[in-house]
Each structure stands twice: as structure tokens, then as C-alpha cells.
Amino acid sequence: MAAKPRSAKRTKLIQDIIVNGSLALLVLIWTIPTLGLLVSSFRTREDIQSSGWWSILPHKEWVQTEEFAVPEGLDRDGVMNIRGVEGTFEQFRNGLTSAEGDTRLVWLGNKRLGKIQVQENNWTTNTDFTLENYGQVLAGKTFEIRQADGSVTTEQGDNFVGAFLNSITVTVPAVVIPILIAAFAAYGFAWMKFPGRKPLFIMIVALLAVPLQIALVPILRDYVKVDLNGTFLGIWLAHAGFGLPLATYLLYNYISTLPKDILESAFIDGASHFTIFQKLIIPLSVPALASFAIFQFLWTWNDYLVALIFIGAKPDVQVLTMRIAEMVGSRGNDWHLLTAGAFISMILPLVVFFSLQRFFVRGMMAGSVKG
């Protein structure tokens, strides 16, 4: 009898280890990609090209300890013995490890005028971090870069500050406008009686799942006609249009369930619909408004397709996602710039995400299939 609880305890412990261990592994796998980007964005251009970002972790590497001229009087075409290591010139060129395995000799330069480098296999970390990538991406200045062979090349930085401001200018109204419009509509559908109420709301429900691809070409044609293409107003309205079905639907679900007596007593006191909406409904709906706002924020901030189509032609209105996508195409190997740029584009959504996670999750629960 005494053995049984102990074995049950042990099974429980094993289970505990398996559960926590496999979850930790999954979390690690999920985190590594983002971590790699973040680390790389702080490494110099040369470091990125010559060693992986994971080399910031402690690892064994051959590190130079001393250098000396090749001793005189050796048969440079045959087998040589240098500091107890034997080999030909070609073998030394590729590096020869001593018998103990802790030092390595490498012949630098040509056969006649060579030097020997002594390396030791040591634990090292590669933690040479810099903020220069961010400076280069943000400021858009020209940078002089000294190459390994001594020549100097100039390189044009990127103007991410402009793209960042554009992203904000696009996103803030593209979040507030649809919420305002949807809140008015949700109130209208929930608390007002008028002909056409049901068919109009059915239209909204039907539009919930419509893919926005369907609208791009016709809307672009309208925009070209009325000169809205490449304007902020144009892209706000587009984002508003594509976000409205979900916004109206979610806010209707919330506003229609607010207690009826509050509104009725306000009516008896002589308040108009507008006053009730402004003074009662909006403050009461803050949780629902916030949930949708976060959704719409992440959606417009991270959007690429809508911006590509309605801003595409105008480089000075370009948003961050377009800027980065363009960089991937034109300078896909400049990882020091790409990683810094990508991280800049992620800062704001990550801040919003971590500070307002609760609302975000609640918004997702409300059920959302967006077109």
C-alpha cells in the first residue's frame, strides 16, 4: 500500500517534466526566428556575412594568439617541422592542428615571404554589437564603408523615418474612421426603427466574408477618375471599407445587448439619439471598441496588398511594409539593413500587442472572419 502513492507521485512528476519540457521546446522553436532577426539587426555588416547570429552564444572557435615569420632554413618545398608540427606548405596553408589538438598553425601569405599564425581553440562569444544599422536605415544619409581590401565605397542609407510617419498617418485614421462609422451604424441598427433595417443589415452580414481582391480593380478605376489615387484619404477609405463589415457586426453584437432601461430613462429625460450615442453608448462600448481597434490597427499597419495597389504609384506616401518589400527585392543581401528595417516596422505592433493583449484576445473570441 505504501508503494502506490509514491509511484503515482512519480508518474505525476514524469508527466510534469514531459508537459513542461515539450512546451518549452515549442516556445523555443517559436521564438528563435524573431530572436535571430533582433540579434542580427545589432551586428555589423561584416559579422553578419562571416558568421551566423547564433555565434553570439558561447562556442569553440580558433582564435589567433600570436604571429611570427616563418623560421629560416626550412625546406619550403618539402616537409617542414614548425614548433613540433610537421607538414608541407599546402598543408600549412589550410591550417595544421598540433597533436594535442589545442593549437593550430596557419601559413599566411606566399611560400617565400610567409608568416605563421598560431591559433588556439577557445571558448568565445561574438558580441560585437552596433547601432549603426538603425542609424543607416533611419537617417537615409550616405555612408562610407571601408571594405576588407582597404577600398572605400559609399552606400546610400534608407529613409525609414518617412515611411514610419506615413504608416502612422495611414493607420491612425484608418482605425478611427471605420470605428466611428461602424459605431454610429451599430447604434442605428440596434436602437432605431426605419424602413430597410433588416435587408441592409443582411447585406453587411453577407459582405463579412467577401475577399477584398474583388474590389481592388473597380475601386482603383474610381480612384484614378476622381484623383484619389495615392492620397491618404483614398487609402483610409479603402481600409475603412474593407474593415467595416466586421466592425459593424462586432459592435452591433455588443451595443444591441446593452441594457434597455438605461437608454429608455435617458429618452424620458429628453435626450436625443445623438446625445445618448455620444454620452452613453460610446463610453459603455469601450471594451468592444478597443478590441476592434487593435485588430484594425494590426491589420492596417501590417497591410501590404491594399497599400501596394492604392499607394503604389507614389513613393513619397509609401508605408513601411512597402519599403521593406522593396528592399527585399532590390538589396536582399544587405541583411544588416533588412533586419533593422524589419524590426523598426515591428516595434509599434509589438508594443500594442503586449500592452493590450487582453483586449486583442477578447476581440478574437467575438468571432471574426474578415474579407
Place this chain on the structure above:
Amino acid sequence: MQEIYAEVKPKNPLERVGAWLFRLLISLFVPIITFLVLYVGFRWLRDTEAPKAIIALVAILWGVGGVALLYFVANWFVERLGERWRALLQPYVFIGPAVAILVWYLALPTVRTFWLSLLDRNGQAFVGLKNYLAVFTNQDMFTAFRNNVMWILIGVTFCVALGLIIATLADRSRFETFAKSMIFLPMAISMVGAGVIWNMIYDVNPNVGLLNAIVTGLGGKATAWTAAANIQPWNNLFLIVIVIWLQTGYAMVLFSAAIKGIPAEIQEAARVDGATEMQVFFKIMIPYIMGTIIAVTTTIVIFTLKIFDVVMVMTGGQFSTQVIATEFYRQSFNAQNSGYGAAIAIVLLIAVVPVMIYNLRQFSQREVF
């Protein structure tokens, strides 16, 4: 009350007409001024050379303030009308803008795109169903359909399965909140940003690409995972992984909430009766949260069906990685073949019709409306 009003009312008919005219003028004047002010703002924003930060500030104020102002003025106008007109018109002040925008941006375009899909590449001549015939017989489109099926089968399966596994593990672990946050975090990252992250992981240079570093470390050969001809069509898998990474968090959060809704007594009772953990998982938890599983699956299927950004940033739809949405983009905007592009968009729409019908049926079952 009534008597007071009667006394205040001007008796002279001329005076009454004058007051009425004055009211009319004010009522028209205010909306016109509003429109003018907003229009001047629009023109200024479009043509200005001012510093970026100032433009940003003015644009935000103009956009947000403008919409609020329009509602305010429209309502002010309606409330000045008589009782009868106000009751008739006020609802449309509230719902009108939403309905107008939805009609302009989604309802009408659906009809217009359908009409375009029946015309030729310049939108001139009527060609009937020729574009649809082309969509279903073209080799590139066939590859796109195949890839989309692959995306949906593999991507959605992994998102849902991993989401479920992680939610279950997290529920029993000691660091639930932290684990869920980290898995959920990619949801905040744009697909373009995710493209950069994963492009780096897949880089051919083993000093940059983690995957190739592992492969060469194990004695393999570095490969261009998204482009190499010899691994097609499996190079699509490396793109699908990105979306699994992005979307599993979504599935996990919803499953996690559903799992917490299962009454603890049911699970405990099963365990007391000798059920193993596996049995509890498959026989109790899964059936209990089936509704959530279906909802999550549907959402991710729709999301995956329209996948665009990831493919565009990673490969541009080359190397046999094109999907329906990238083909739509290529035909409509690069190849300037509006009829063909429109037909692809309609195919995409038809694919979501079942969801639309489901939404409508759900709605009509609600008695409150």
C-alpha cells in the same frame, strides 16, 4: 408649456417667412462651409511640400476630425428639421455613411468585377465565359490551385493541430501565460516582416541561414529552400511553415479559452474511472470543443485561401510557388489583363460562398433582430 410656445411664435406672417428663410440659410450654410473647409484641407494635403511630421499630424487631425465633424453637422441639420422629418431621416444619418461605403467598396465592386470577368483584357469586348475557361485550363493557374490546396491541407492541419497541442500543454504547464504570449507573438508581425525573418533563415549562405547552417553542419549541402528547382513543388512547404508560425497562436488562444470552458468534473470523473490522458484528450476534450475547432479551421482556411503577402515577399510567385491571390495580382496589375484577373477574383469569391451562407443562416436564426 404649449401656451408659452404660442406666445413666443411671431404673429406677423412676413416675420415668420423671414425667420424660416433665415433658418434655411443657416441650415444650408453650415454644411456648405464644412465641405469647403474639408476640401481645402484635402487639397492642401495633396499638394503640400511641408515636412513629413507636420503633414502626418495635419492629415490625422483632418481625417479623424473631418469624419466626426460630418456626423455632427449632418445630425445638427436633421435635428433642426421638424419632428416628423427628424424621425424619418435621423436613422439614415447614423447608418447612411456605413451603408454608402459598404456599397461603394464591397457590394458594387462584386457586381462590377463579375461584369469585368465577362469582358476581354481591356474591358472592351464581351467574351462570355472565355476567361473562366482560361482560368481552369491554364498551366500557371493549375499550379496556383494545386499550391493553394497544398497550403490549405498542410497549413491549416498544422495550425489547428499545433494550436490544440500547445493549448493543452499550456493548460497543464507552470508557465502558461509566458508560453502563450510567445507563441502568440508572431500574430503582431506583418507578413512582410515575417518574410524577412524567414528569408534569413532560408538563406543559402550557411553563415546567414540557420537552416543551411544546420544542414551543412550535419554534412549536407546548402540549398536555396524556396527556389531550388530540384525540390519543387516541395519548396512551397518552406513558405507554408511561415504561415503556420504566424497563425498557430490564433488557433491556440481560441482553443485555450474553449478548453478552460470544459467542466473540470467531467475530466476528473473520467480519470477516476481509469481513463488515460490520451483518452481524456480524444474522447472528452476534442468532442467538447468541436464547435471551436470548426470555427477556427474555417477562419484559417479563408485566411490561407487568400494568402498573398508571404508568397509575394519570399518568391514573388516564381519557382512554381504562385497561389490564386498572386496570380490575380499578376494578371490584373502586371499583365494588365483585367478580364482574366477579374475571373480569378470571382473564383476566389465563389470559394467563400459556403461561409457566407453559413454566416447568413446563423444570423437569421437569431430572433432578436
